[in-house]
Amino acid sequence: MSISSAHEFHYRTALGPLSRTAALLTLVGVMALLLADIEIISPEPGLELTRMGLGLLSPRIPDQYVFVEALLNTLSFAFQAMALATLIGFLLSLVYRLAVVRAFCAFIRGIHELFWALIFLQVMGLSTLTGVLALAIPYAGILAKIFGELFEEVSPQPRNNLLVADHISAFFYTTLPLAWRSLCAYCSYRFECMVRSSVILGFVGLPTLGFYLESALREGRYQEGAALLYVLLLLIATLRFWLRRALLPVYLLAAFLLLPPVVEVSWDGAWRFFTVDIVPAPLRNNSQAQLWSWLTLLWQQQLQPGVINTLILGMAALLVTAMFALLCFPLNSPHFVRGWSRRFGDAFLIIGRTLPEYLLAFVGLIVLGPSMLPALLALALHNGTIVAHLVGRFSESLSLRQDAVRGVNLYFYEVLPRMFRQFLALLLYRWEVIMRESAILGMLGFATLGFYIDSAFEEFRFDRAALLIICSALLNMLADALARYWRRRLHLNTTPETL
Amino acid sequence: MRLLTVLAALLTSLTFSFSTVAEGFRFTAIPDQDESQLQARFGKVARYLERELGVPVTYVPVKSYAAAVTAFRNNQVQLAWFGGLSGVKARDLVSGSRAIAQGYEDQFFKTYLIAHHSSGLLGQSTGDKFPKAIQGKTFTFGSKGSTSGRLMPEFYVRKHLGQAPDKAFDRVGFSGDHSRTIALVQSGAYAVGAVNYKVWERALADGKIDRNKVDVIWQTPAYPDYQWSVRGDVDQRFGAGFADRIQSVLLAIDDPELLEAFPRQSFVKADNDDYRPIRDTAVTIGLIDG
Known part of the structure; x- marks a missing residue:
């Protein structure tokens, strides 16, 4: 081997990991796209789309009473769940150093709030606590992780300079105040997500906006659907005006009075669910010998196809999300658009971000028919706009030379390469979310894990549902761990409060 | 001042309450078709029951x-308008529960297989014979837990095509309800539906x-359904003989407007044994463990 080629070799490996990771993800994404079932099945998508468009232009509220009630319910669930999640998340974050706590948090946030809702519907029926717990548990897992990581990142200097202090005082006088701002910023962002999740709970029967949104869209009453959609957008767009710290206790009190978190179901039922219903049928019937064939059948008929389809959808969606974000981030970047056009560009990105994937996929299903295409587009639109919005905003900090090139050259030779590291970091953060959502979208009929979980609940086979849900959580934990590994290895840092 | 406004808003909002927290007698129904139709139908039923039974009655939409079934199991509703299969499941889960009335037509209910004109299946009547030409087409059921939209059509598909639906058809979907099934087959998103x-x-x-776009190509033999x-x-909760009173009140419905909402010509007595064939069929195709 000559000296020069050895140099070259060294040079390549030094650049390697980042592009290799990107290339690997692209390759897997392309393979997933090839395997995915993405045809347009509806023969006349244009007709339905026109009707939807007309509906969007002429929103109508048929029953104001129902409307206001649904709105208040949506907010009440969100406030109560956020309070509970913050409390539990905070307590867990104090011991987040422990591997077992980290694993526990990853597990509870690996299960989507709709799956939690299906579980609690069995245990506590259509009650307030069902909605609150379904939202609070996964969010507690998310908040514990973010709080824990924020505490780790706080500068250790002030703490080390304390002369005498026990752990508790040190935490409250140094770590917590230093992390406080980020903590609050993150919580207010999470509350926005919580409102969206609360709306989506309506799709399984809780009395939030989603309950009426689902019926309106399914029955083609698009004027009503549009009105509900605008309320959701308005609610989130005006969040920073009405979500004031001083008013929080008032809101919370109102939420508790409006929907008291009471359960009116016997605890025997709950006990039976956890001790009998979710025990695998062969064990319940004392025929241990059949456990293996029960598992094999479940694996062959549901688990294996469910996991494979979830992976296919997730990986294909990750690639399309990436492409979409790369295409769209200039809409919010001062290096490409200015003034009103940037404001419009960013408004588009924010609207995309505000519409939950589940809702987008539901609409897509009506227009495009039941292939994986609507799910893929919904995931790409929602997550792509989030990533694009943030990459665009981060690109503000790039300072360009006076004589920098413009347009396409600027994009490909300067801005994109300089933003790529941050872009990849954001994308890897979104990966876990995309996997979670890929599984849940199955509830709409795509053949991912959610489809089989929904079927198991419909058939009252909670033992199957439990096993499938655990598997979907494990899949998420795997994606999370892999993303974390890559971020560490590639030295990708982003401030977590932005996600 | 602002606080006062908020508190005032809060107090007025207290008049709203979560429907299921309300006390009294509650019933539900399987969401088998457009919700707006169900609301209209069961709103009338609630008013009728309230008048006849003398207790507050609420319809809980799901x-x-x-x-x-879960609401019935957890005693969040005490009465329900179930399909054949959902009724069997619900009564399996709640001991002592019983079927009390069914529509006159529910004694000999049937499922239609419908097809889109592009499938080439319209107009070639096979009479009573199962249209085997549907094999390899796309096919949509109704809800996963429906008797007429899932259980019975799946049973006859397995019987006549000798295969599970996902093997027999190019693509299998679950539309969610019957109205949606009709819409999906009429638009051609699926070639055939039940x-x-x-x-x-x-x-x-x-x-x-x-x-001209969608029509019936076959009907199943009769089976017992809604009840x-x-x-x-x-x-125990509402006084001795309450279940029997509900039964007689339901059987006494003769208001054409109310019957038309279902639509059934009248209600007749039913009991749990009427639904044994449904249970057996569900066990046969593996929807219920024997």
Whole structure:
């Protein structure tokens, strides 16, 4: 081997990991796209789309009473769940150093709030606590992780300079105040997500906006659907005006009075669910010998196809999300658009971000028919706009030379390469979310894990549902761990409060 | 001042409450078709029951067949309008519960297989014979837990095509309810669908169906379907003989407007044994463990 080629070799490996990771993800994404079932099945998508468009232009509220009630319910669930999640998340974050706590948090946030809702519907029926717990548990897992990581990142200097202090005082006088701002910023962002999740709970029967949104869209009453959609957008767009710290206790009190978190179901039922219903049928019937064939059948008929389809959808969606974000981030970047056009560009990105994937996929299903295409587009639109919005905003900090090139050259030779590291970091953060959502979208009929979980609940086979849900959580934990590994290895840092 | 406004808003909002927290007698129904129709139908039923039974009666709308069964199981509703299969499941889960009334037509209910004109299946009547030409087409059931939209059509597909639906068809979907099944097959998103014959005839009468686009190609043999089921413990809670009173009140419905909402010509007595064939069929195709 000559000296020069050895140099070259060294040079390549030094650049390697980042592009290799990107290339690997692209390759897997392309393979997933090839395997995915993405045809347009509806023969006349244009007709339905026109009707939807007309509906969007002429929103109508048929029953104001129902409307206001649904709105208040949506907010009440969100406030109560956020309070509970913050409390539990905070307590867990104090011991987040422990591997077992980290694993526990990853597990509870690996299960989507709709799956939690299906579980609690069995245990506590259509009650307030069902909605609150379904939202609070996964969010507690998310908040514990973010709080824990924020505490780790706080500068250790002030703490080390304390002369005498026990752990508790040190935490409250140094770590917590230093992390406080980020903590609050993150919580207010999470509350926005919580409102969206609360709306989506309506799709399984809780009395939030989603309950009426689902019926309106399914029955083609698009004027009503549009009105509900605008309320959701308005609610989130005006969040920073009405979500004031001083008013929080008032809101919370109102939420508790409006929907008291009471359960009116016997605890025997709950006990039976956890001790009998979710025990695998062969064990319940004392025929241990059949456990293996029960598992094999479940694996062959549901688990294996469910996991494979979830992976296919997730990986294909990750690639399309990436492409979409790369295409769209200039809409919010001062290096490409200015003034009103940037404001419009960013408004588009924010609207995309505000519409939950589940809702987008539901609409897509009506227009495009039941292939994986609507799910893929919904995931790409929602997550792509989030990533694009943030990459665009981060690109503000790039300072360009006076004589920098413009347009396409600027994009490909300067801005994109300089933003790529941050872009990849954001994308890897979104990966876990995309996997979670890929599984849940199955509830709409795509053949991912959610489809089989929904079927198991419909058939009252909670033992199957439990096993499938655990598997979907494990899949998420795997994606999370892999993303974390890559971020560490590639030295990708982003401030977590932005996600 | 602002605080006062908020508090005032809060107090007025207290008048709203979560429907299921309300006390009194509650019932639900499987969401087998357009929700707006269900609201209209069961709103009338609630007012009728309230008048006849002398207790406050609330209709609790739910989003899935399973949710209706769960509400019954958890005693959040005491009475329900179930399909054949959901009724069997619900009564399996609540001991002492019983079927008390069914529609006259529910004694010999049937499922229509409907097809889109592009499938080439329209107009070639096979009479009573199962149209085997549907093999390899796309096919949509109704809800996963439906009797007329899932259980019976799947049974006959397996019987005549000798395969599970996902093997026999190019693509299998679950539309969620009968109205949606009709819409999906009418638009051509699926070539063939299985639909409750009553919902089909209602949609036909309402002018929602273009028979040049979608039409019936086959009907199943008769089977027992929808019924009112009541929990066994209502007598304890609402007084002795309450279940029997509900039964006689339901059987006495003769208001044409109310019957038309279902649509059934009248209600007749039913008991749990009437649904044994449904249970056996569900066990046969593996929807219930024997």
